[in-house]
Amino acid sequence: MNQPTDTPMPTATVEMEVPFHDVDMMEVAWHGHYVRYLEIARCKLLDMLDYNYPQMRDSGYAWPVIDLRLRYAGPARFGQRIAVTARLREWENRLKLDYVIRDVESGKRLTRGYSVQVAVGLEDGEMLLASPAALSEQLAAWQAEQALTHTSDSPASPSETQGTP
Numbered sequence: 001m002n003q004p005t006d007t008p009m010p011t012a013t014v015e016m017e018v019p020f021h022d023v024d025m026m027e028v029a030w031h032g033h034y035v036r037y038l039e040i041a042r043c044k045l046l047d048m049l050d051y052n053y054p055q056m057r058d059s060g061y062a063w064p065v066i067d068l069r070l071r072y073a074g075p076a077r078f079g080q081r082i083a084v085t086a087r088l089r090e091w092e093n094r095l096k097l098d099y100v101i102r103d104v105e106s107g108k109r110l111t112r113g114y115s116v117q118v119a120v121g122l123e124d125g126e127m128l129l130a131s132p133a134a135l136s137e138q139l140a141a142w143q144a145e146q147a148l149t150h151t152s153d154s155p156a157s158p159s160e161t162q163g164t165p
Contacts, residue, residue, distance in 0.1 A: 041086035059134035
Protein backbone atom coordinates (compact mmCIF):
# COMPACT_ATOMS: atom_id res chain seq x y z
CA MET A 1 0.00 0.00 0.00
CA ASN A 2 1.32 3.44 -0.88
CA GLN A 3 1.50 6.03 1.85
CA PRO A 4 -0.31 9.37 1.35
CA THR A 5 2.13 12.05 0.29
CA ASP A 6 1.24 14.24 3.29
CA THR A 7 2.03 11.49 5.80
CA PRO A 8 5.48 12.15 7.26
CA MET A 9 7.91 9.28 6.87
CA PRO A 10 11.08 9.05 8.95
CA THR A 11 14.32 10.13 7.32
CA ALA A 12 17.74 10.10 8.96
CA THR A 13 21.08 11.35 7.70
CA VAL A 14 24.51 10.63 9.13
CA GLU A 15 27.75 12.23 8.06
CA MET A 16 31.04 10.38 8.20
CA GLU A 17 34.52 10.42 6.80
CA VAL A 18 35.64 7.47 4.69
CA PRO A 19 38.33 5.83 6.85
CA PHE A 20 41.63 4.49 5.58
CA HIS A 21 40.76 0.91 6.53
CA ASP A 22 37.78 0.99 4.11
CA VAL A 23 39.77 1.81 0.97
CA ASP A 24 41.86 -0.11 -1.54
CA MET A 25 45.26 0.86 -2.92
CA MET A 26 43.57 3.41 -5.21
CA GLU A 27 42.06 5.06 -2.08
CA VAL A 28 38.52 4.13 -3.20
CA ALA A 29 36.12 2.63 -0.66
CA TRP A 30 35.58 -1.09 -1.30
CA HIS A 31 32.01 -1.65 -2.49
CA GLY A 32 31.17 -4.00 0.39
CA HIS A 33 31.78 -1.29 3.00
CA TYR A 34 28.85 0.74 1.68
CA VAL A 35 26.49 -1.76 3.33
CA ARG A 36 27.93 -0.79 6.72
CA TYR A 37 27.39 2.89 5.92
CA LEU A 38 23.73 2.13 5.14
CA GLU A 39 23.39 0.19 8.39
CA ILE A 40 24.62 3.19 10.39
CA ALA A 41 21.95 5.41 8.79
CA ARG A 42 19.29 2.70 9.19
CA CYS A 43 20.05 2.39 12.92
CA LYS A 44 19.74 6.17 13.33
CA LEU A 45 16.34 6.05 11.62
CA LEU A 46 15.19 3.12 13.78
CA ASP A 47 16.38 4.98 16.89
CA MET A 48 14.09 7.86 15.88
CA LEU A 49 11.18 5.41 16.03
CA ASP A 50 12.43 3.84 19.28
CA TYR A 51 12.29 0.50 17.45
CA ASN A 52 15.91 -0.42 16.81
CA TYR A 53 17.28 -3.95 17.05
CA PRO A 54 17.03 -4.31 20.87
CA GLN A 55 13.38 -3.19 20.76
CA MET A 56 12.72 -5.53 17.84
CA ARG A 57 14.12 -8.42 19.85
CA ASP A 58 12.18 -7.39 22.96
CA SER A 59 8.96 -7.33 20.91
CA GLY A 60 9.63 -10.93 19.83
CA TYR A 61 10.91 -10.41 16.30
CA ALA A 62 14.07 -10.54 14.26
CA TRP A 63 14.17 -8.40 11.12
CA PRO A 64 16.59 -9.99 8.66
CA VAL A 65 17.51 -8.17 5.47
CA ILE A 66 16.12 -10.22 2.59
CA ASP A 67 16.95 -7.88 -0.29
CA LEU A 68 19.61 -5.24 -0.75
CA ARG A 69 20.31 -3.24 -3.88
CA LEU A 70 23.01 -0.67 -4.50
CA ARG A 71 23.78 1.41 -7.56
CA TYR A 72 27.18 3.06 -7.59
CA ALA A 73 27.35 6.35 -9.49
CA GLY A 74 30.71 7.58 -8.21
CA PRO A 75 33.42 6.42 -5.81
CA ALA A 76 33.76 7.35 -2.16
CA ARG A 77 37.41 8.06 -1.44
CA PHE A 78 39.69 8.05 1.58
CA GLY A 79 39.07 11.09 3.77
CA GLN A 80 35.97 12.18 1.86
CA ARG A 81 33.04 13.46 3.94
CA ILE A 82 29.88 11.62 2.94
CA ALA A 83 26.26 11.99 4.01
CA VAL A 84 24.24 8.78 4.16
CA THR A 85 20.46 9.25 4.17
CA ALA A 86 17.95 6.51 5.00
CA ARG A 87 14.23 7.03 4.39
CA LEU A 88 11.46 4.64 5.36
CA ARG A 89 9.36 3.96 2.26
CA GLU A 90 7.21 0.95 3.25
CA TRP A 91 6.38 -0.55 6.63
CA GLU A 92 3.01 -2.33 6.53
CA ASN A 93 4.18 -5.74 5.28
CA ARG A 94 7.93 -5.25 5.44
CA LEU A 95 10.48 -2.54 6.12
CA LYS A 96 11.71 -1.01 2.90
CA LEU A 97 14.23 1.79 3.22
CA ASP A 98 15.69 3.93 0.47
CA TYR A 99 19.26 5.20 0.76
CA VAL A 100 21.35 7.90 -0.86
CA ILE A 101 25.03 8.52 -0.25
CA ARG A 102 26.25 11.99 -1.24
CA ASP A 103 29.48 13.92 -1.10
CA VAL A 104 29.00 16.48 1.68
CA GLU A 105 30.93 19.25 -0.03
CA SER A 106 29.40 19.09 -3.52
CA GLY A 107 26.11 17.30 -2.81
CA LYS A 108 26.88 14.93 -5.69
CA ARG A 109 25.16 11.55 -5.41
CA LEU A 110 27.64 8.71 -5.12
CA THR A 111 25.35 5.75 -4.42
CA ARG A 112 21.68 4.96 -4.09
CA GLY A 113 19.84 1.83 -3.13
CA TYR A 114 17.33 0.16 -0.89
CA SER A 115 16.98 -2.64 1.61
CA VAL A 116 14.02 -4.85 2.53
CA GLN A 117 13.58 -6.49 5.93
CA VAL A 118 10.81 -8.79 7.14
CA ALA A 119 9.61 -9.65 10.61
CA VAL A 120 10.38 -13.20 11.75
CA GLY A 121 9.04 -14.55 15.04
CA LEU A 122 11.87 -15.38 17.42
CA GLU A 123 9.97 -18.27 19.01
CA ASP A 124 8.75 -20.04 15.88
CA GLY A 125 11.04 -18.70 13.13
CA GLU A 126 8.01 -17.92 10.96
CA MET A 127 7.97 -14.92 8.67
CA LEU A 128 5.03 -12.58 9.23
CA LEU A 129 3.04 -11.39 6.25
CA ALA A 130 2.32 -8.07 7.97
CA SER A 131 4.45 -5.93 10.23
CA PRO A 132 3.81 -6.54 13.93
CA ALA A 133 1.80 -4.08 15.99
CA ALA A 134 4.94 -3.04 17.89
CA LEU A 135 6.34 -1.38 14.75
CA SER A 136 3.02 0.11 13.67
CA GLU A 137 2.51 1.63 17.11
CA GLN A 138 6.00 3.17 17.17
CA LEU A 139 5.59 4.63 13.68
CA ALA A 140 2.12 6.01 14.52
CA ALA A 141 3.55 7.64 17.66
CA TRP A 142 6.41 9.16 15.66
CA GLN A 143 4.00 10.48 12.99
CA ALA A 144 1.71 11.98 15.65
CA GLU A 145 4.70 13.70 17.24
CA GLN A 146 5.75 15.07 13.85
CA ALA A 147 2.23 16.36 13.19
CA LEU A 148 2.26 18.18 16.55
CA THR A 149 5.72 19.60 15.90
CA HIS A 150 4.77 20.86 12.45
CA THR A 151 1.47 22.28 13.73
CA SER A 152 3.17 24.18 16.53
CA ASP A 153 5.86 25.46 14.13
CA SER A 154 3.33 27.00 11.74
CA PRO A 155 1.84 30.40 12.42
CA ALA A 156 -1.60 30.30 13.96
CA SER A 157 -4.55 31.03 11.71
CA PRO A 158 -6.82 33.97 12.61
CA SER A 159 -9.51 31.58 13.91
CA GLU A 160 -6.95 29.98 16.23
CA THR A 161 -5.74 33.28 17.66
CA GLN A 162 -9.19 34.82 18.02
CA GLY A 163 -11.15 31.75 19.00
CA THR A 164 -14.34 30.53 17.37
CA PRO A 165 -17.85 31.48 18.46
